[in-house]
Amino acid sequence: MFEKISNLQMMIKKDIPNCENCLTRKLSIFAGLPSDDLKNISTSKRCVYFKKGQELFHEGVNANGIYCIYTGKLKFARIGVEGKEQIIRFGKKGDIVGYRSLLSRETVSANVIALNDVVACYIPKDIIVKMISKDALFTSQLLMKACHELGEAGKFITNLAQKSVRERLAEVLLILHTTFDVDDLGFIDVNLKREEIASVVGTATETVIRFLSEFKADGNIELNGSRIKLLNLNKLADIGSVYDY
Amino acid sequence: MFEKISNLQMMIKKDIPNCENCLTRKLSIFAGLPSDDLKNISTSKRCVYFKKGQELFHEGVNANGIYCIYTGKLKFARIGVEGKEQIIRFGKKGDIVGYRSLLSRETVSANVIALNDVVACYIPKDIIVKMISKDALFTSQLLMKACHELGEAGKFITNLAQKSVRERLAEVLLILHTTFDVDDLGFIDVNLKREEIASVVGTATETVIRFLSEFKADGNIELNGSRIKLLNLNKLADIGSVYDY
DNA sequence: CGCGCGATTGATTCGGCTCAATAACTGTGG
């Protein structure tokens, strides 16, 4: 266990470059910024790592900075009635976390939890605020991101309200597939329990399992422990009434 | 009918002030801007009115400008599977409409429809873009708004996924109450059909009616045609598991 | 006054949840 942490720390020291040379940056809202700004961020940022299950943010706190995810996978989960978890979206390499709370000056509205080991850069609030007032490109990329996510949320709401569990599950499988891609064996490359999938879909764990069994029996997916491989994307899109796939 | 339009047009000519003197502005993201900017907007904006049922935006188009709502009420509705309408949020005086699409450079993701007669100012895209690059206060207010709405969407998702129809209906009644306030008789001041309430809650029309009848029988609300008066807010918050009321 | 939309109520059906029992998997220590 101690060994692992030690490795992770070494990995950070060795692998995280400064912002100017960061390849992950190109995926993020920091893409295309002038090198002055990047230098500025680079000197102010702080590298942080999280082990699987650890929280980057907890519902209710104030964000005093944001994380830029260098590597790893995240879930954003709200705690609903009776303490039940509802996953509202995912994050990965290149994503920015905490900006919603920081910019709306509201408390963080979801628990953000590492799905595997995560390496990230923490950038303090004042740097971000300064950049917003200075760099129009940065700001417009931030706005674009927020507005894009707002559109996605609207989609999510419509689906949740109108589609059946079976449809929603098929769609979520496709979303996971595009979001996290597949490993070398073709399985969706993210470690989610059935219970967590249920909490994305908004249903009971057993119901997820039942439909997964059905999809498997019909040859549309393959299962291996908790791992899932999609065999027939078109059929799943069909089942999920996903038209823009 | 012709009479009405004529009245409305006169009303516009008479009542809509320039941005600098606009009282509605103080509710909007244009609050607090320097008077130079306001003059600039004022000369570029165009006043538009919509009659009940008319569309400000249609799903799928590109927004080439935004509306600042001077007066009136709106619904934002997505069309889901099988053409069923899902209302994802509401708008009213002081709200900005169309900015999500404009800023994310994506097509409009919802039909925006007037719930009663609406008077609005249309501000072209280039003015907004210019202001974003020039005025940090404006931009940060825009960011704040987008991020706030993103948080609201997350809440909505959790509720939709986890609460029962009865809970959701009670909560929606409270939301309508705070969003639209009440008329002089104490009825929620918005004209929604049962069917539309159902499409906010994400349920069937008959189910809404059944629970409304229950709430009425228990003395928690009063009904008059399609109008609804809330009699016991605390009880409704209780029914809806609304803790932050 | 009558037409038609919208509200209401009842009867029936069904998707999905809950509870319960069992099987498979993961990691841990001997």
Add this chain to the structure above:
DNA sequence: CCACAGTTATTGAGCCGAATCAATCGCGCG
């Protein structure tokens, strides 16, 4: 490398909330 314990996945049975289908009522408007 195996046995064990604790998770996590799977399957079955029964129940319940909510959708659908069908009628009827009521009101606002021409």
